[in-house]
Amino acid sequence: MLNEMVFRSEDVPAADRLDYWTERVGQTHAPVRMRSDHAHDFRATQRELDLGAVSVWPATFQQLVIQRTPKLIRQSDPELYHVCLVVGGTGIADWDGHDATYRPSDLHINDSSTPWEIRTGPDPVTVVGIEVPKALLPLPRAMAGRTPPRRVPSGEGIGALLAQFLTQLSADTTPYQPSDGPRLGTVLTDLVAALFAHTLEAGNTLPTETHQRTLILRIKHFIHEHLHDPCLSPGHIAAAHHISTSYLHRLFQGEEATVAAWIRLRRLDAARRDLTDPALHSTPIRAIAARWGFTRAADFTRAFRTAYGIPPKDYRHQALDFPKWTHR
Template identity: 65%
Template sequence: MAVPDRFDYWVELLGRAHAPMELRSDHADDFRASQRVLDLGAVTVWSGAFQSQVFRRTSKLIRQSDPEAYNLSFILHGTGTGMWRHRETRYKPHDLFITSTSLPNEIHSSGDPVTTVAVEVPKALLPLSRDMAGRIVGAPVSGREGMGALLAGFLTQLTADTAAYQPADRPRLRTVLVDLVAALFAHLLETGDSLPPETRQRALTLRIQAFIREHLHDPRLTPAGIAAAHHISTSYLHRLFRGEDATVAAWIRRLRLEAARRDLTEPALHATPIHAIAARWGFPRATDFSRAYRAAYGTTPQDHRHQAFRGDE
């Protein structure tokens, strides 16, 4: 971009890619910044480098446009301060900071340049009440240890070299990221002091859902086994899922079918037998898989695969 247009274009770019915001910088007359975006569908990952600036998202801007998303940024170089109505937090390299497009904030960043990798996740994938969101947004999180390190490491590796990934990898990468963010949120909620029961319940539900996704391949994954792994009763597990859109067993079955459906249309797995894909996702009996698949999608696994690859044959 031409020098006089750089900063205004940067403001416009961030507004389109993320959410409208006010920006100011002492370097506006000769501003330098870059951003690389990795589109994973509902989830977006990016790496960026920019000169010191102030980001401000006001109540007015939120009323005008709110994509309703959480943003988690891992700082590689630079420092910053985030200010919300409920908290002020200072950041340094190897820290993660969490913002919400729905909460007014002012972020001061400094460095030459500031470099970050970040992920933006729709709130619909991580449903939290406004009270719980307030506990998470702005919470200090280290990217050197624990859940923060897992997320930071994955983001860093993912953005370092995207050449090895194919378009078909997007759903898998998106699932991993959502699981890591959900696990981090659950950890932050559970370690808070004097949390109300409903907050602890939601944190536990997020942790259980991440556990289910991680063990989908295990045919022994059952409500009783899940409850035992989390030291709760099976009846309490079912109560936790009353607020979800399916029972525990139905939730497991739906995720398994979705995963198998993706694999059936994956070109790299075209030669893999259907029964092997079914077994990979927790359906050891091919007849059970075919019956569940037809009930969910109105077609058999074989017909769906044939339809998906008909143009290639």
Template identity: 65%
Template structure:
């Protein structure tokens, strides 16, 4: 997989700090930066583009980052920012919380919230992830509870996400460009499960917030078990010790019923595989079974209903040579 590499040393010493400020504004969000090393700032960044999601690792000298009201009005990409601290430490300050960070902590932030981040250590190193809020819709009061929540990357849900990020950034050449949507499809459930875990851990949350946390947890569970042909609303409800009617109420804010949501995710995944040149030798029935359709006829009917064509015709059209 291709990656973009940026180094402050690519420009002359007098321009390095401004260059780095502009770069962070493009890859994250505009920020005010301050540093005692601004006269000859040293930093580097590697960026992996997974489509809607961006992963990067960067190393830099101590900085102070600020997101001000003016900068938020100027540009808000509406993203959640998660950063695994590898080296160095820091303190982040929001209106509602102040949190200290050390190596192997996960830092969670929002591009929409005012904050000051003070990083220490020479150099500071982290692996970061940007996820659009539209992929993880949360009410405003819930987002505030997640941002700044202390999360250890040494155990539990934090460790799962950290392991994935470090493995991905360690050897991006092991992945092909066509792997981008698959990697994004792995990241989103991991982040959703982490957020749900953080919300469920707060016994003081109001009922509607706990309900949203449970919905996120169930959605992550569904994404992880799409291959299971027995993934039905009743099975999902039993797994989470709730009634089927309550499960359907949890999905009232979604644009589809539980069964329709599962079907859409399965068909989208199968469609990606069918149009992937690297998988052109995999039989259609094998791809269907991979995504929870053990019966080829059922898969073909569902595919035609969703996309207006058969799986074989769609694959042939997508993979035929083009001039």
């Protein structure tokens, strides 16, 4: 799993908990001031995931007022962009005489070089925060000095891709090795850059490499959402993304598999998970295969054996530890 650290305000005496949390946020993002109605016994938890130069930190905390003041900026500015996915709770942010209200599923953006104040609602807030050094974002000079919107909905487009990436990553880090951290950080940086450029209506100024990586992420998400469709094919995918089939194949030249192979691997993996699900033990294997786009049972059995070295029936029995008399 990824390297991560866990911090809990309960690890220190009650009277010190708000100060402890203020220090934690100062180390994660930038020095801030805090006050809370729960200062006598402040409750908060944070996980910090190591993605190299980029950090992701899921956190839950009680009501807060957080300030990043001009004085604090003069004292210390790590030159970071902060992007935060609001999972639960609400907040209001003020900066330069403007304000924005944040609700679950919103993306909140701020800048360590800009003064701001955030006031959360009375209920606990749950977020997944990102800290990206400004120097890492592949944004052109033409965008220098232009501030992205402070609130971006995550219901569609690049905002949805970023929110889904953060949600999946923070929910379970066990599939990843520590060495995957910097690579995931690169993907995250590209998504943040694409989001900024898109919201500033300057997407065409992004470097070609970033455009391509973002497009590949969109295509892979599209494939994942349409695995059940037996008509899913490179031609169908290319048409849905307004690109040629040949360009789609070129995009996947640097990936671990061709487009068709990537679809097949994802379908096989989805079917494999269903075969190990006790709740689906009575579902015929051919039905599971059809659910994931394999219209011919024989094709599914052949592909499954090639991928996992065992027929799907035997794999299911081994995974669920069925007694021998249940074999069909």
